[in-house]
Amino acid sequence: MQISVRVNGKQTSAEVEPRTLLVHFLREQLRLTGVHIGCDTSQCGACSVLLDGKLVKSCTILAVQADEREVLTIEGLAPREGLHPVQEAFQECHALQCGFCTPGMVMAAHALLSRRPNPSEPEIREALRGNRCRCTGYQNIVTAISAAAEKQSKREAQP
Amino acid sequence: MTGTKRGSTGQIGARRKRVExxxxxxxxGTFVDDIQLPGMLHLDFVRSTHAQARIAAIDTSEAAKCPGVVAVYTAEEIHGFVPLLPGPAELPGLRAPEHHVLANGHVRYVGEAVAAVVAEERYTARDAREAIRVDYEPLPAVTDMERALEADAPLVHEEFGSNLAFELPLGNETAAALEEADVVIQQRMLNQRVIPNTMETRGIVADYRRSDGQITVWLSTQAPHLIRSLLAELLDLPEHRLRVIAPDVGGGFGAKANLYGEEMLAVALAKQLGRPVKWIEERQEHMLATSHGRAQLAHVTLGAARDGTIRALELRILADMGAYPHIMTPLAPLQTAAVMTGCYRIPCARAEIQGVFTNTTAPDPYRGFGRAEAAYYLERAIDLLARRLDLDPIEVRRRNFIQPEEFPYSSPTGYVLESGDYEVCLRRALEKVDIGALRQQQGRLRSEGRYIGIGFASYVYRAGFPSLPKLPRTGFLKGGxxxxxxxxxxxxxxxxxxxxxxxxxxxxxxxxxxxxxxxxxxxxxxxxxxxxxxxxxxxxxxxxxxxxxxxxxxxxxxxxxxxxxxxxxxxxxxxxxxxxxxxxxxxxxxxxxxxxxxxxxxxxxxxxxxxxxxxxxxxxxxxxxxxEPHNWNAPFGTHVCVVEVDVQTGEPKLLRYVAVDDCGRAVNPLIVEGQIHGGVAQGLGQALMETVVYDSEGQPLTVSFLEYATPTASDMPTLEVELTETPSPLNPLGARGVGESGTTGAPPALVNAVVDALAPFGVEHLDMPLLPERVWRVLHEAGAVR
CATH class of the missing domain: 3.30.365.10 (Aldehyde oxidase/xanthine dehydrogenase, molybdopterin binding domain)
Known part of the structure; x- marks a missing residue:
């Protein structure tokens, strides 16, 4: 089937099998390999991307369901040079170790801060329930998201 | 300080952001699955659905006809170009079964690879896998170690006549000391089977260049050189034409230090077929076929004087070998025995080890390998002792700590601790939690019907192994x-x-x-x-x-x-x-x-x-x-865990977690703290929720993140970590290990806390994981809830 998807701001047309998962389309056809596969059962969140601004697990969605829609992956989050504030905070707070869950974690954090700019610690922990990490104990991820929230709200407060 | 200068740029000890x-x-990042080569084929496996069965027939004809399928293999087809896996390190008397890459007429655990398909596309390989028909004749299976040692138990390997893989005593004599002890406590403790669950599963890409015989392997591994030597030796490949690359690797925790059958087959097939071969493990396969961790059971006997001075410690250890032990599988209980006396002066100690075959996936190193088990048994036993003698568990620990001036200290099981200062971590941890106020609060809440528990664990383990006498088949580890x-x-x-x-x-x-x-x-x-x-x-x-x-x-x-x-x-x-x-x-x-x-x-x-x-x-x-380190270094620390148990639901809620750890010189404290956070999370995971469950027929019931719970962000408390720095004399940096500190300290700290909370109900011990249901049942039996 022919699909047309806007991915990271760029319109893309492609031929896919109807059963192709969005994650495989992104990884194998578009070579956006920052989107990771960690579980096959939609529990780990390593494949998290934004679909029309909403956080989804791309292993649970068919590529054809993304037709005529907009996808944002980790590759499209940062500006051309440098890092997005959430990515910056992750580095500053040592919120990643092996880095495999990280792209999904960052997308989940970004989605949370988009809808709730100043989340409490329990809200952050709750929002990350769909994203598993085995290295960090989540401690520094939670710290990083709080730090990113603070940084972003300061930035917005400036005239 | 042991001879390191601090440069003017002050790098050592600085909390630098990570360059990776x-x-x-x-x-x-580049993980194995990100690698795509021209003409690359995809490998997939059919796995046993039975814990024990004879394979009557395998029909691959439909699979072979699937469009895009290049080849289908069973044991018969790979015989001749794929050898057996190395098998376990040779211990005296150890019985080593043949370990085939694809089951040879008989399967011995659910998840054992039975057949393999190679196809042009990932999805096609999966289609073909589903089209393979295996005709099994199921046989009785055994997954429980105690049951496996009974005379009428099903045999995992009929040719051995029993499920006992090996027996080994270590240590000195304990009988007299136990006889003379004022008090002897005994407890059976389970260190349950857990799954490493690296977020990146295993995976490999193998590429063979026919023109010059060059083989390049991208492998998610912890030890590329060791794997290269094994591949060269087993597949008879020239080592200098074999290149193994560990690209970005998404976690290992011990489970990626081994060469697995799938990986050896992928390399052999790349050569055989003349095209690159990729295999990426699915999460379910990881849960079934990647090595598990722990899987130990111990009968713990501790003898002490009335004042709490420990006289003797005895462990009767059952260590699960699974169906086909890997190289390092039998070494876990030896590690346990080596450090079984922990940070205490215990003159008599003895471990009686039995390795047991079961119809399960073989355990192998998992963060804390053998030493975390030892710390769990001992720290639990000390709390039992304190309870029996009505002494403060803190004081019992203090009374028995090896003192700084006693180093180097030789333990009865042959391990020499070079240095340490156990009191310093304990004292800091107690200050941090404000133990006096905390205990007052505990007493006050108890009178209101709320049950707070405070658990302590003082641990030491051994890290950074030195070169050991070369045992056959451990030879892949050339040295420390x-x-x-x-x-x-x-x-x-x-x-x-x-x-x-x-x-x-x-x-x-x-x-x-x-x-x-x-x-x-x-x-x-x-x-x-x-x-x-x-x-x-x-x-x-x-x-x-x-x-x-x-x-x-x-x-x-x-x-x-x-x-x-x-x-x-x-x-x-x-x-x-x-x-x-x-x-x-x-x-x-x-x-x-x-x-x-x-x-x-x-x-x-x-x-x-x-x-x-x-x-x-x-x-x-x-x-x-x-x-070359001339001995293992000894990281140590004290963890304190505070929980409240809801007696109506049995749920332990974490209120505080304080870890004071000593890894000697901390080169980057930010990274060191991160190592402790992650280790504690895995340790709390084991203590609270992680366990592999088998049904009566040997079917594992925990095969995805739906059934096998690893902690999520909302399961974790805020972790309060502090470092003390007692330099190790064993290396010029003065550093000790840290990677396994969290998994060693956390399980006993958590279990001790929950048992402490339930002390008013007479609860003395609970086996991990402390799922609400398990805690509730104990409370129910104690008459606390109806």
Whole structure:
């Protein structure tokens, strides 16, 4: 089937099998390999991307369901040079170790801060329930998201 | 301080941001599944659905007809070009079964590979896998170790006549000491089977170039050189034409230090088919076929005097070998025995080990390998002792701690602890939780019907293994040494090669800090390379909390040599004696004469200019160094856990978690704390929720994250971590290991806390995981709830 998807701001047309998962389309056809596969059962969140601004697990969605829609992956989050504030905070707070869950974690954090700019610690922990990490104990991820929230709200407060 | 200088750039001890982060944060990391080669084929496996069965027939005809299928294999087809797997390290009397890559007519655990398909596409391979028909004749199976040792138990390997894999006693005599003890406590304790669950599953890409026989393997591994040696030996490949690359690796935790059948088959098939072969493990396969952890049961006997002085400790250990033990599987209980007396002065200690075959996936190293089990048994036993004697568990620990002046201390099971200061961590932890106020609060709440528990665990383990006597088939670990190569490019930038193979530990940053500190240059001027056998001459990988203390020491020694050479060259250039020159902040100079100086970059450039060198000096600032530790180092610490148990639901809620750990010199405290956070999370995972469950027929019921719970962010408390620094005398950095501290301290701290909370109901012990249901049942039996 022919699909047309806007991915990271760029319109893309492609031929896919109807059963192709969005994650495989992104990884194998578009070579956006920052989107990771960690579980096959939609529990780990390593494949998290934004679909029309909403956080989804791309292993649970068919590529054809993304037709005529907009996808944002980790590759499209940062500006051309440098890092997005959430990515910056992750580095500053040592919120990643092996880095495999990280792209999904960052997308989940970004989605949370988009809808709730100043989340409490329990809200952050709750929002990350769909994203598993085995290295960090989540401690520094939670710290990083709080730090990113603070940084972003300061930035917005400036005239 | 053990001879390390602190450079003016102050790298050692600095909380530097990690240099590996930007690529991982932007999706530019390279994990194995990200590698696509032209003409690459996909490998997939059919796995046993029975815990024990004879294979009557395998019908691959439909699969072979699937479009895009290149080949289908069973044991018969690979016989002749794929050998057996190495099998376990040879211990005296150990019975080693044949371990086939594809089951040879008989399956012995659910998940055992039975057939393999190779296809053009990932999805096609899956289709073909589903089309293979295996006709099983099911046989009785046994997954429980105690049941497996009963006379009428089903046999995992009929040819052995029993399920006992080996028996081994270690330690000295305990009978007399136990006889004379005022009090003896006995407890059966389970250290349940858990699954490592690296977020990146296993995976491999193997490529064979027919023209010159070059084989390149990208593998998610902790030890590329060890794997290369194994592949070369087993598949009879020339080692110099075999290149193993560990690209970015998404966690290991011990489970990726081994060579697995799927991986060996992928390499053999790439050669056989003349095309690249990729295999990426699914999560369910990981839960079934990647090595598990722990899977030990111990009968613990502790004898003590009335004042709490411990006289003797005895462990009767059952260690699960699974159906086909891997190389290191039988070594776990030996590790347990070695450190069973922990940080205490226990004159008599003995372990009676039995290795047991079961119809299960073989356990193998998992963060804490054998030593975490020991700390769990001992720290639980000490709480039982304190309860029996009505003593404060803190005081019982204090009374028995080996004191700083008693080091080196030889334990009855043959382990020599070189140094430590256990009291310092305990004291800090107690201050941090404000133990006096906390206990008052506990008493007050108890009278209101709320049950708070405070649990302590003081641990020590052994890290950074030295070279051990070479046992047959452990030979793949050539030694405890690690090496480093350091070279300065003509513009003064530094490349460090390390034989360690990090997979999340941040060694690209920590090792760069060590080199930058010694050469007194900016961190940005150093890059660390690892994990490629083509560029790294040799290494023993990252495992057993060795990489910083052992690998980092090698980097320090190499940097030190380069520093000396740079000073000699600078002295020659400045026309003075070498002792007159200082190397500091990126330049060499004569103190008091700031104009007589040369920058490090110019010095580097000069070093390539043969005619400018002093007589006898070889060109280039570069050095290699090897560091061999003469003993294991001993990280230690005290963890305190505070929980409240809801007696209506049985749910333990974590209120506080305080960890005070000592890893000697902390090169990058930010990274060290991260190691403790992650280890504690895994330890709490084991204590609270993780367990592999088998039904009566040997079917595992925990095969995805739906049934096998690892902690999520909302399961975790805020972790309060503090470091003390007692330098280790065993290496020039003064470092101790840290990777396994969290998984060692957390399980006993948590269980001790929950048992303490339930003390009013007479609860003395609970086996992990402390799921609400298990806690509720105990409370129900105690009459606390109806």
């Amino acid at each position: 982060d930007p690529r991982l944060l932007t999706g530019q 040494w690690e090496s480093a190569w350091l070279r300065v490019d003509p513009m003064g930038k530094v490349t460090v090669l390390t034989g360690t193979s990090p997979h999340g530990q941040g060694l690209e940053t920590s090792l760069a800090q060590i080199a930058a500190d010694e050469l007194d240059i900016d961190l940005e001027d150093v890059v660390v390379r690892h994990g490629d056998t083509a560029s790294i001459p040799h290494g023993n990988g990252t495992m057993g909390s060795r990489s910083l203390a052992v690998g980092g020491s090698a980097v320090l020694l190499a940097a030190r040599e380069v520093r000396h050479k740079a000073l000699r060259l600078a002295a020659h250039h400045l026309g003075v004696e070498v002792d007159a020159v200082r190397l500091e902040a990126g330049r060499a100079f004569l103190p008091g004469h700031p104009e007589r100086a040369i920058s490090f970059a110019d010095l580097a450039d000069l070093s390539y200019s043969f005619l400018d060198l002093p007589d006898g000096m070889t060109p280039r600032l570069e050095a290699s160094a090897t560091f």
